[in-house]
Amino acid sequence: MKTSPKLYxxxxxxxxxxxxxxxxxxxxxxxxxxxFSRQLAVSPFTVVQAYWVLENKGLLxxxxxxGFYVAIQGPLEPPEIQPKASLPVPxxxxxxxxxxVMGEVVHYFSDKNLLLGCPFPDPRSVPASFGKCLDxxxxxxxxxxxxxxxxxxxxxxxxxxxRHYFHSGLDLRAEDFFLTTGAxxxxxxxxxxxxxxxDTVAVESPCFIGFRTLLDCMGIKVVDIPTDHRYGMDLGxxxxxxxxxxxxxCYAMPNFSNPSGCSMPDxxxxxxxxxxxxxxxxxxxxxxxxxxxFGKARPKPAKAFDKEGWVMLCSSFSKTVxxxxxxxxxxxxxxxxxxxxxxxxxxxxxxxxxxKAFANFLALGAYERHLRQVRKMCEDNLRHYQExxxxxxPQETRTARPQGGLSLWVELPRKVNILRLCQExxxxxxxxxxxxxxxxxxxxxxxxxxxxxxxWDEKVQKTLKTVGELAKKQLVEKH
Amino acid sequence: MKTSPKLYxxxxxxxxxxxxxxxxxxxxxxxxxxxFSRQLAVSPFTVVQAYWVLENKGLLxxxxxxGFYVAIQGPLEPPEIQPKASLPVPxxxxxxxxxxVMGEVVHYFSDKNLLLGCPFPDPRSVPASFGKCLDxxxxxxxxxxxxxxxxxxxxxxxxxxxRHYFHSGLDLRAEDFFLTTGAxxxxxxxxxxxxxxxDTVAVESPCFIGFRTLLDCMGIKVVDIPTDHRYGMDLGxxxxxxxxxxxxxCYAMPNFSNPSGCSMPDxxxxxxxxxxxxxxxxxxxxxxxxxxxFGKARPKPAKAFDKEGWVMLCSSFSKTVxxxxxxxxxxxxxxxxxxxxxxxxxxxxxxxxxxKAFANFLALGAYERHLRQVRKMCEDNLRHYQExxxxxxPQETRTARPQGGLSLWVELPRKVNILRLCQExxxxxxxxxxxxxxxxxxxxxxxxxxxxxxxWDEKVQKTLKTVGELAKKQLVEKH
Numbered sequence: 001m002k003t004s005p006k007l008y009x010x011x012x013x014x015x016x017x018x019x020x021x022x023x024x025x026x027x028x029x030x031x032x033x034x035x036f037s038r039q040l041a042v043s044p045f046t047v048v049q050a051y052w053v054l055e056n057k058g059l060l061x062x063x064x065x066x067g068f069y070v071a072i073q074g075p076l077e078p079p080e081i082q083p084k085a086s087l088p089v090p091x092x093x094x095x096x097x098x099x100x101v102m103g104e105v106v107h108y109f110s111d112k113n114l115l116l117g118c119p120f121p122d123p124r125s126v127p128a129s130f131g132k133c134l135d136x137x138x139x140x141x142x143x144x145x146x147x148x149x150x151x152x153x154x155x156x157x158x159x160x161x162x163r164h165y166f167h168s169g170l171d172l173r174a175e176d177f178f179l180t181t182g183a184x185x186x187x188x189x190x191x192x193x194x195x196x197x198x199d200t201v202a203v204e205s206p207c208f209i210g211f212r213t214l215l216d217c218m219g220i221k222v223v224d225i226p227t228d229h230r231y232g233m234d235l236g237x238x239x240x241x242x243x244x245x246x247x248x249x250c251y252a253m254p255n256f257s258n259p260s261g262c263s264m265p266d267x268x269x270x271x272x273x274x275x276x277x278x279x280x281x282x283x284x285x286x287x288x289x290x291x292x293x294f295g296k297a298r299p300k301p302a303k304a305f306d307k308e309g310w311v312m313l314c315s316s317f318s319k320t321v322x323x324x325x326x327x328x329x330x331x332x333x334x335x336x337x338x339x340x341x342x343x344x345x346x347x348x349x350x351x352x353x354x355x356k357a358f359a360n361f362l363a364l365g366a367y368e369r370h371l372r373q374v375r376k377m378c379e380d381n382l383r384h385y386q387e388x389x390x391x392x393x394p395q396e397t398r399t400a401r402p403q404g405g406l407s408l409w410v411e412l413p414r415k416v417n418i419l420r421l422c423q424e425x426x427x428x429x430x431x432x433x434x435x436x437x438x439x440x441x442x443x444x445x446x447x448x449x450x451x452x453x454x455x456w457d458e459k460v461q462k463t464l465k466t467v468g469e470l471a472k473k474q475l476v477e478k479h
Numbered sequence: 480m481k482t483s484p485k486l487y488x489x490x491x492x493x494x495x496x497x498x499x500x501x502x503x504x505x506x507x508x509x510x511x512x513x514x515f516s517r518q519l520a521v522s523p524f525t526v527v528q529a530y531w532v533l534e535n536k537g538l539l540x541x542x543x544x545x546g547f548y549v550a551i552q553g554p555l556e557p558p559e560i561q562p563k564a565s566l567p568v569p570x571x572x573x574x575x576x577x578x579x580v581m582g583e584v585v586h587y588f589s590d591k592n593l594l595l596g597c598p599f600p601d602p603r604s605v606p607a608s609f610g611k612c613l614d615x616x617x618x619x620x621x622x623x624x625x626x627x628x629x630x631x632x633x634x635x636x637x638x639x640x641x642r643h644y645f646h647s648g649l650d651l652r653a654e655d656f657f658l659t660t661g662a663x664x665x666x667x668x669x670x671x672x673x674x675x676x677x678d679t680v681a682v683e684s685p686c687f688i689g690f691r692t693l694l695d696c697m698g699i700k701v702v703d704i705p706t707d708h709r710y711g712m713d714l715g716x717x718x719x720x721x722x723x724x725x726x727x728x729c730y731a732m733p734n735f736s737n738p739s740g741c742s743m744p745d746x747x748x749x750x751x752x753x754x755x756x757x758x759x760x761x762x763x764x765x766x767x768x769x770x771x772x773f774g775k776a777r778p779k780p781a782k783a784f785d786k787e788g789w790v791m792l793c794s795s796f797s798k799t800v801x802x803x804x805x806x807x808x809x810x811x812x813x814x815x816x817x818x819x820x821x822x823x824x825x826x827x828x829x830x831x832x833x834x835k836a837f838a839n840f841l842a843l844g845a846y847e848r849h850l851r852q853v854r855k856m857c858e859d860n861l862r863h864y865q866e867x868x869x870x871x872x873p874q875e876t877r878t879a880r881p882q883g884g885l886s887l888w889v890e891l892p893r894k895v896n897i898l899r900l901c902q903e904x905x906x907x908x909x910x911x912x913x914x915x916x917x918x919x920x921x922x923x924x925x926x927x928x929x930x931x932x933x934x935w936d937e938k939v940q941k942t943l944k945t946v947g948e949l950a951k952k953q954l955v956e957k958h
Binding site: 120123124126130131134135138142143144145146147148149180181182184185188192196197198209210211213214217218219318321322323324325326328342345346347348349351352353354 | 599600602603605609610613614617621622623624625626627628659660661663664667671675676677688689690692693696697698797800801802803804805807821824825826827828830831832833
């Protein structure tokens with residue numbers, strides 16, 4: 001026997017209809033409990049019950065002290081990027097990187113309006129104070145601008161970096177750092193310092209494509225360890241993989257991973273480091289987004305839990321200040337000496353001018369001030385992205401909820417052919433990354449990676465809307 | 480029956496005694512024929528005969544229209560760095576690079592007074608005009624200094640490079656170049672663009688250690704092809720090696736090789752390129768010293784003989800302008816697209832500021848003017864080195880006679896233990912490279928590599944003299 005819907009269910013249905021019709025848009029406040037109860041002539045408690053039902057369904061969000069709002073992600077749940085822990089241990093793989101195809105798509109990067117595909121901040125968003133620090137460095141150095149900062153690089157900057165990390169809960173000395181031309185070089189040197197062709201590395205999955213490419217060039221195999229949007233890398237499966245394969249190293253971005261946006265809670269970072277330390281397996285930690293957090297405090301790098309030097313922290317200023325003034329660093333623990341030796345020989349020395357400019361920038365406190373702007377801008381951008389996706393993308397679209405970083409992972413309904421979507425956007429000069437490239441073990445073919453690094457404006461909005469409309473068009477065609 | 484020495488032999492002996500006693504020093508003019516014939520009361524022809532004998536022995540050098548001079552290298556012959564062509568084909572090898580040892584010696588590089596071990600020009604020797612070009616680039620770029628020059632890099636600079644090479648007999652377009660952070664990165668990308676772990680590369684021997692290290696890190700095997708000081712790489716042996724091993728690439732510095740200083744004549748470059756083209760084997764050509772020539776004209780790169788795109792030319796400004804403003808390039812022929820693809824992903828973008836500064840520097844003609852100074856300085860330095868070595872090093876020391884570049888290859892008598900010598904100089908903060916590190920197939924353990932990049936002064940002279948005296952001390956101890 002079917003019972004008629006309860007009163008609060010009827011009320012909930014009313015709101016849902018408004019949302020479905022787009023009358024109540026994502027992020028908009030729904031009528032206050034008091035007003036709505038008067039309007040419908042029901043008790044305030046009935047309205048509250050209705051709102052709770054909708055909140056449980058993910059349609060509304062309550063903001064304490066402010067009321068109920070249409071959830072920014074509408075009915076979205078984060079994509080199920082984690083296969084369940086009952087999965088078998090993934091086999092190791094080589095993910096062949098097609099250098100030629102990559103070379104052919106480089107012209108997208110030449111477009112100064114990368115927008116959704118731009119993985120670094122807009123130069124316009126960097127304060128004039130950095131320019132001043134650069135000019136000051138030029139004057140301070142004089143002819144030495146041409147000279148050579150022997151590895152580990154300018155001490156002044158390493159002192160500043162040690163101070164910077166101290167505020168992130170890391171107790172490092174200037175002597176623990178060495179400077180590079182970027183995080184990618186820091187990881188490259190870390191890899192070369194102890195890995196050889198034929199070795200196996202466990203990587204979080206989906207995995208930053210630059211790192212996978214590097215491993216592929218080196219003839220290194222990977223084991224994909226799936227990621228959970230709440231806990232990051234699946235430590236249970238990692239443990240199994242460590243037992244099954246001869247894993248020589250592990251790679252992860254415990255804070256705001258590229259591309260998934262996932263983060264690991266501190267206790268998981270600690271467990272990860274302990275698990276690897278016990279087996280003497282180094283962790284290559286890419287912490288490049290760590291400073292772009294939206295929460296109250298800078299999340300700790302996994303390095304903060306490293307007692308025996310098995311974590312190799314890698315990062316740079318390229319995601320917070322600019323790609324054109326790329327200065328990076330590594331804190332490679334036990335492999336410090338080997339990294340320095342490699343930096344001297346088959347690599348290029350770093351530019352004294354840029355190292356000095358950053359030393360000035362940090363010493364003045366200007367980097368910290370700049371970071372506050374970056375964090376605010378990126379968090380705003382993300383909210384705009386989520387609203388726009390909820391409004392203009394197909395209804396079943398799900399988006400991750402990164403708490404920092406620059407990368408948004410989006411899952412589209414099965415009926416959308418992502419490769420076709422990417423081809424269509426590419427024709428319009430819109431650069432988005434198809435999820436399929438981030439793994440060969442797992443199927444991310446329904447996912448897209450979008451970057452939210454460029455300040456939000458009408459052009460970005462229009463571009464994002466276009467992607468959604470192209471996806472919707474595919475759905476309509478099929479019906 | 481022993482005949483008494485002929486008159487001209489007696490005259491020759493007199494001069495030789497003066498040279499042996501150091502009364503007539505290297506480079507000094509010996510008495511004119513007319514004056515000496517009067518002084519000794521012999522015919523001028525007897526003196527000429529004596530001088531010819533000494534010239535044949537390498538003790539004197541005649542300078543047409545000027546007279547006879549004590550040979551700068553005294554009795555030195557270039558080291559026999561070429562095993563004879565009857566040698567069997569060398570086996571392929573891996574030359575393990577000890578990253579830890581390298582890392583431990585890095586502190587030598589921290590010494591701003593590298594002197595004999597300094598492989599790049601003194602910042603003081605670079606004209607103020609470069610600084611002005613840098614400052615101008617800074618003003619021109621404004622906030623774009625932080626931005627991103629997508630590969631292949633700033634077109635303006637690629638146009639200038641194409642013009643620069645046109646004067647070297649190379650007909651290239653701006654589209655043929657891609658810019659890197661240095662020649663090492665250019666070679667790194669070239670290697671990754673088509674080589675895989677386990678492949679075999681034929682390299683000139685002795686071979687630049689940076690390139691060997693790169694191959695070692697990549698798990699790539701090498702076949703050492705010996706070098707002749709007149710012809711460079713032994714093409715007969717290379718041909719045999721190409722037949723014997725599955726050689727996937729060849730590496731050479733046809734102009735002023737590091738470390739040997741050897742150059743290839745144009746006909747050999749041509750033959751090399753033809754031999755490799757026929758077999759579709761790429762040549763990675765390191766032309767970093769090509770602009771530092773002491774002769775009348777810029778020697779052609781092997782690339783000038785490349786009709787089908789199998790030569791990958793790599794170079795940079797780091798040996799002519801400075802390590803701290805490192806901008807390099809490659810002209811990778813057939814592998815252009817793959818190199819660009821790699822530059823985007825596992826490498827670091829180049830700095831727009833430096834690319835723009837060099838575009839300005841070349842456009843103004845200031846680079847060409849600067850090169851004239853560099854060539855003169857290096858040629859003068861080399862002469863001073865050769866004189867000082869002839870005077871203060873053990874008598875049987877032999878030095879190469881590079882016609883350009885920055886590297887001087889020196890062979891010491893068997894009785895000198897080079898490793899001990901290097902340890903002793905290291906204790907005094909003097910950085911010289913032991914020859915043994917440049918090959919595992921051939922024995923260069925009696926050789927030293929010295930750089931003559933730093934302007935000659937009393938300090939350099941004293942340092943070089945100290946090396947010679949330490950070597951002589953070993954000889955004395957053993958007698």
